[in-house]
Amino acid sequence: xxxxxxxxxxxxxxxxxxxxxxxxxxxxxxxxxxxxxxxxxxxxxxxxxxxxxxxxxxxxxxxxxxxxxxxxxxxxxxxxxxxxxxxxxxxxxxxxxxxxxxxxxxxxxxxxxxxxxxxxxxxxxxxxxxxxxxxxxxxxxxxxxxxxxxxxxxxxxxxxxxxxxxxxxxxxxxxxx
Amino acid sequence: xxxxxxxxxxxxxxxxxxxxxxxxxxxxxxxxxxxxxxxxxxxxxxxxxxxxxxxxxxxxxxxxxxxxxxxxxxxxxxxxxxxxxxxxxxxxxxxxxxxxxxxxxxxxxxxxxxxxxxxxxxxxxxxxxxxxxxxxxxxxxxxxxxxxxxxxxxxxxxxxxxxxxxxxxxxxxxxxxxxxxxxxxxxxxxxxxxxxxxxxxxxxxxxxxxxxxxxxxxxxxxxxxxxxxxxxxxxxxxxxxxxxxxxxxxxxxxxxxxxxxxxxxxxxxxxxxxxxxxxxxxxxxxxxxxxxxxxxxxxxxxxxxxxxxxxxxxxxxxxxxxxxxxxxxxxxxxxxxxxxxxxxxxxxxxxxxxxxxxxxxxxxxxxxxxxxxxxxxxxxxxxxxxxxxxxxxxxxxxxxxxxxxxxxxxxxxxxxxxxxxxxxxxxxxxxxxxxxxxxxxxxxxxxxxxxxxxxxxxxxxxxxxxxxxxxxxxxxxxxxxxxxxxxxxxxxxxxxxxxxxxxxxxxxxxxxxxxxxxxxxxxxxxxxxxxxxxxxxxxxxxxxxxxxxxxxxxxxxxxxxxxxxxxxxxxxxxxxxxxxxxxxxxxxxxxxxxxxxxxxxxxxxxxxxxx
Numbered sequence: 001x002x003x004x005x006x007x008x009x010x011x012x013x014x015x016x017x018x019x020x021x022x023x024x025x026x027x028x029x030x031x032x033x034x035x036x037x038x039x040x041x042x043x044x045x046x047x048x049x050x051x052x053x054x055x056x057x058x059x060x061x062x063x064x065x066x067x068x069x070x071x072x073x074x075x076x077x078x079x080x081x082x083x084x085x086x087x088x089x090x091x092x093x094x095x096x097x098x099x100x101x102x103x104x105x106x107x108x109x110x111x112x113x114x115x116x117x118x119x120x121x122x123x124x125x126x127x128x129x130x131x132x133x134x135x136x137x138x139x140x141x142x143x144x145x146x147x148x149x150x151x152x153x154x155x156x157x158x159x160x161x162x163x164x165x166x167x168x169x170x171x172x173x174x175x176x177x
Numbered sequence: 178x179x180x181x182x183x184x185x186x187x188x189x190x191x192x193x194x195x196x197x198x199x200x201x202x203x204x205x206x207x208x209x210x211x212x213x214x215x216x217x218x219x220x221x222x223x224x225x226x227x228x229x230x231x232x233x234x235x236x237x238x239x240x241x242x243x244x245x246x247x248x249x250x251x252x253x254x255x256x257x258x259x260x261x262x263x264x265x266x267x268x269x270x271x272x273x274x275x276x277x278x279x280x281x282x283x284x285x286x287x288x289x290x291x292x293x294x295x296x297x298x299x300x301x302x303x304x305x306x307x308x309x310x311x312x313x314x315x316x317x318x319x320x321x322x323x324x325x326x327x328x329x330x331x332x333x334x335x336x337x338x339x340x341x342x343x344x345x346x347x348x349x350x351x352x353x354x355x356x357x358x359x360x361x362x363x364x365x366x367x368x369x370x371x372x373x374x375x376x377x378x379x380x381x382x383x384x385x386x387x388x389x390x391x392x393x394x395x396x397x398x399x400x401x402x403x404x405x406x407x408x409x410x411x412x413x414x415x416x417x418x419x420x421x422x423x424x425x426x427x428x429x430x431x432x433x434x435x436x437x438x439x440x441x442x443x444x445x446x447x448x449x450x451x452x453x454x455x456x457x458x459x460x461x462x463x464x465x466x467x468x469x470x471x472x473x474x475x476x477x478x479x480x481x482x483x484x485x486x487x488x489x490x491x492x493x494x495x496x497x498x499x500x501x502x503x504x505x506x507x508x509x510x511x512x513x514x515x516x517x518x519x520x521x522x523x524x525x526x527x528x529x530x531x532x533x534x535x536x537x538x539x540x541x542x543x544x545x546x547x548x549x550x551x552x553x554x555x556x557x558x559x560x561x562x563x564x565x566x567x568x569x570x571x572x573x574x575x576x577x578x579x580x581x582x583x584x585x586x587x588x589x590x591x592x593x594x595x596x597x598x599x600x601x602x603x604x605x606x607x608x609x610x611x612x613x614x615x616x617x618x619x620x621x622x623x624x625x626x627x628x629x630x631x632x633x634x635x636x637x638x639x640x641x642x643x644x645x646x647x648x649x650x651x652x653x654x655x656x657x658x659x660x661x662x663x664x665x666x667x668x669x670x671x672x673x674x675x676x677x678x679x680x681x682x683x684x685x686x687x688x689x690x691x692x693x694x695x696x697x698x699x700x701x702x703x704x705x706x707x708x709x710x711x712x713x714x715x716x717x718x719x720x721x722x723x724x725x726x727x728x729x730x731x732x733x734x735x736x737x738x739x740x741x742x743x744x745x746x747x748x749x750x751x752x753x754x755x756x757x758x759x760x761x762x763x764x765x766x767x768x769x770x771x772x773x774x775x776x777x778x779x780x781x782x783x784x785x786x787x788x
Contacts, residue, residue: 055763056647057742057752058692067742067755067763074740074755074763 507544
């Protein structure tokens with residue numbers, strides 16, 4: 001599933017200069033939440049969009065910020081800050097919604113900013129170090145970059161933990177602009 | 178005439194084994210078919226069996242088998258298409274043909290075909306295919322013993338002599354020879370004979386409906402092209418802003434016309450007669466009644482009522498539940514009925530009709546009815562209600578306990594006769610279909626269960642309301658009325674708020690508070706301090722129950738398409754789904770039944786708190 005191009009990606013994501021993907025190499029979308037940098041397998045990311053007006057759902061799990069309209073389909077949106085136990089911040093120019101797909105469930109994550117698409121060799125990924133307990137549950141590893149660390153998220157566990165936010169399966173993401 | 182069997186003995190052996198098995202199955206199925214002539218499954222099974230036998234026989238050159246099974250197949254095809262209805266004589270010929278096939282197969286096994294005189298059988302089968310004539314009403318009335326043949330003669334001559342002849346049925350009723358109901362029944366029978374019921378396994382759509390759809394799509398494409406042109410001209414600066422305004426106005430007007438039409442014709446293609454659901458009931462009633470040793474007749478009405486395909490598929494099971502309940506708990510044993518001064522044979526009426534934008538399906542029996550006191554006592558035993566509250570409840574509210582899940586499971590293990598079994602399932606299924614269920618009972622006279630269904634699942638007319646900053650949609654079907662109220666209308670009873678409107682007392686829900694949008698203090702002070710001297714309420718009704726919803730503003734009506742919220746969010750109390758508004762935002766659609774239920778659990782919570 002390629003990220004939507006026409007209306008979805010808000011501004012180009014700079015791709016780090018690298019060679020063609022080879023075996024053992026991971027392609028990741030990296031984004032920031034609360035000062036940390038996270039990475040998600042690019043194949044799990046459907047698209048990245050600018051913040052949308054959300055509709056609050058009464059009596060829903062706390063970290064569900066609401067639901068939004070994704071080309072006629074209604075998907076739940078999770079504020080990752082709240083999910084990670086961080087203080088919420090107001091949306092700004094950098095704020096994005098990362099639309100992901102996990103086991104037929106489509107949902108959006110609100111992140112502080114999306115930085116780039118990275119290719120990192122699989123052997124630079126290390127098991128998660130001791131983190132705060134909440135985070136460790138859905139961290140699948142830590143990627144070492146030249147100058148910084150990247151926390152790799154285990155999407156399936158993150159979604160499953162989010163009280164099984166089951167949305168109807170994607171009806172094809174190829175809706176044209 | 179002997180046959181050379183050296184060709185392939187193994188093949189023939191296999192054929193014999195298979196065919197004899199098939200014939201045996203046919204035997205059972207055909208007998209079952211006689212008592213359930215409408216059962217499409219049985220009919221198809223018999224047809225397939227015969228078809229298989231015919232096919233292999235043709236390959237092996239057993240000509241008599243082919244001729245006979247072909248003729249029988251023709252009859253079955255006509256039955257399957259419902260061009261023909263199964264009569265005793267048709268079944269006799271089919272059974273005779275089956276027996277003859279058995280004889281021939283026996284001969285094959287014994288060594289070879291003999292010569293057979295198949296002509297009488299074949300002509301019987303052909304005879305069956307001739308179109309049946311529909312008997313005139315008079316004849317049918319006499320046959321059904323509604324009137325005597327002497328009366329009929331007199332009536333007919335009177336009718337012939339009259340200058341302004343009245344209809345026969347009218348005459349009979351006017352003369353007091355019979356009741357309108359009895360005559361109507363025979364008329365319906367007659368109508369059934371003239372009409373061939375359509376099968377609903379596949380969706381057959383009138384070609385004209387499709388043409389209409391395609392035409393509309395064509396128009397839609399044209400309109401799209403026009404919009405593209407407008408946008409292009411606009412980009413190149415060819416259009417003045419006044420031109421743009423008028424072009425856009427024209428275009429959107431046409432677009433909304435086309436989409437409305439598209440919506441209508443699209444929905445029309447999905448409508449099916451409910452007949453396909455009703456068809457299974459004669460058999461079901463007969464079988465269950467026999468098992469229970471009760472005498473029951475089933476009257477089916479309104480089979481041609483059309484409803485959405487999805488609904489046709491989903492309404493079957495709830496209906497089976499209800500009819501079974503009627504058979505099991507409603508209709509009494511023949512002796513009991515006789516002692517109560519009723520006919521030994523009980524009656525269940527299954528009826529469908531359209532009422533406005535709803536379809537109403539009712540199952541009515543003339544059985545024992547439901548004893549509300551007994552239901553109340555059971556509810557008390559189960560701790561579903563307190564004694565003091567029970568005294569305050571109306572009969573209808575007491576009967577409502579039947580629909581609670583706990584009630585029905587308890588009922589299953591109890592030997593107390595009562596209804597309850599699976600009624601909670603019925604209600605939850607109906608909820609899925611955006612419908613509702615209501616129950617009416619008169620002890621000693623019977624029970625009626627009515628299912629209310631929307632005409633279609635796809636389009637839902639809603640009333641939009643505002644609460645603080647949020648806008649919610651309420652299914653218009655459940656909106657009984659809207660009203661302005663002042664704080665004087667609001668009272669507290671047993672710790673929860675009620676609204677006294679005219680002579681009615683309704684449970685009150687503050688939507689803002691229930692959904693934690695506003696807090697009570699703000700609400701209260703607004704209501705009591707006079708800063709909001711009047712507030713809007715929407716009265717919602719599900720069957721006979723009512724609840725008042727306090728909102729900030731009524732925004733008007735709209736037709737919407739309801740989309741699911743997703744599994745876990747669906748569980749949020751009081752929500753039925755969501756729709757997308759004109760500006761692309763998601764709007765929540767509230768579930769009146771869920772809101773009503775929440776007022777009940779509120780009182781339960783309250784009861785526990787005070788106990």
